[in-house]
Amino acid sequence: MKFFVPFARLRQQPTIVVDSTANGAALVLAHWRGAPTPAALRDDTSAGSVLRALHAPATPGLEASAVTANHFDIDGFIGVWSLLHPAQALRHERLLRLTATLGDFRELDRSDPLADAALQLVGWLNAKEQELFYRPFGAPALRRREDEASAEKFAWFLPSFGAVLENPETGRAAWEPEYRRVKQATAVMASAHTRIRRYPEIGLVVIETPEPLPYYALFGPTAGFDMVLSLYSGNRYEFEYKYTTWIDLESQPTLPRLPLAALAARLNALETTPRRWTHDGITDTGPLLRLEGSGLAKAQRYADPDQRPIYASSISPEKLEQEVVAFFQAGYAAIEPRRYWSWADIRAAGEQLVD
Incomplete structure (x- = not known):
């Protein structure tokens, strides 16, 4: 079983680093420029590299039990969560890939049948992050380092996300406002x-x-x-x-x-x-x-x-x-x-x- 550790603890045991890079990692799965992600696992998103790794269980370093990231965002979170819940992640691989792409690149493919589900998941993650914590890049305003403060976000989201992935209706109250706002804006984009x-x-x-x-x-x-x-x-x-x-x-x-x-x-x-x-x-x-x-x-x-x-x-x-x-x-x-x-x-x- 894999478990999450705060970024500062990555050298205390063999650790997989997601959507970040660091010396001393057992394995890096990141799309950052110059990151030492194995060539066969390179992907547009860091979550995509994680999902590729789950299809290649013999990947050196993947046996490490600890997983970390130096910040919290949708792509990185999905990568970390997928390593901790591999069977569930592979069942929902296409949706998780879409969600990571939407979170990082902001590209919503309206023609994809899973586009609405990805938007709902992103909306839920965004809404709960702002409700319970601080908005992206907001840690300095709290006089905290992102790698330290973001561990609290992971601690809350990692056990909570799977239920919403399986049944987005359970998170409707959180995701619906942004979902409606984006859908209205998407209609404007598609209009004359x-x-x-x-x-x-x-x-x-x-x-x-x-x-x-x-x-x-x-x-x-x-x-x-x-x-x-x-x-x-x-x-x-x-x-x-x-x-x-x-x-x-x-x-x-x-x-x-x-x-x-x-x-x-x-x-x-x-x-x-x-x-x-x-x-x-x-x-x-x-x-x-x-x-x-x-x-x-x-x-x-x-x-x-x-x-x-x-x-x-x-x-x-x-x-x-x-x-x-x-x-x-x-x-x-x-x-x-x-x-x-x-x-x-x-x-x-x-x-x-x-x-």
């Missing part, structure tokens, strides 16, 4: 009010829709793409590098993240309002480029777009889209997509752009 333009050569999706929406709806049509430019009414905009370019994505090659300073400078040269275009660094999990983005805490940047202020620009949507597309077309002109970029490779690609 929304227009979507794709630029596959640079991995960009442009979404033109009236108001900011929850990520689970907004990013639904972006599977296979790594950048999203959202154009809202009233000249309100956000550009985002998806989490798919922070991790080692297994399913397809990707282009490296490019530093956004030059693009921000170009937009600031065009901007006539007092606000300034700001951006996050390329190593952030989901870098944003937006007006006055530097004033947002990490928890706000991770939260849904409809839960943060988005300011009006003087730049027209047509001009903004033109500038963003031109920037990345030029930046990626001499770069070929591939798998397993190192952070050193990504920085080097950015330096070539500056040069």
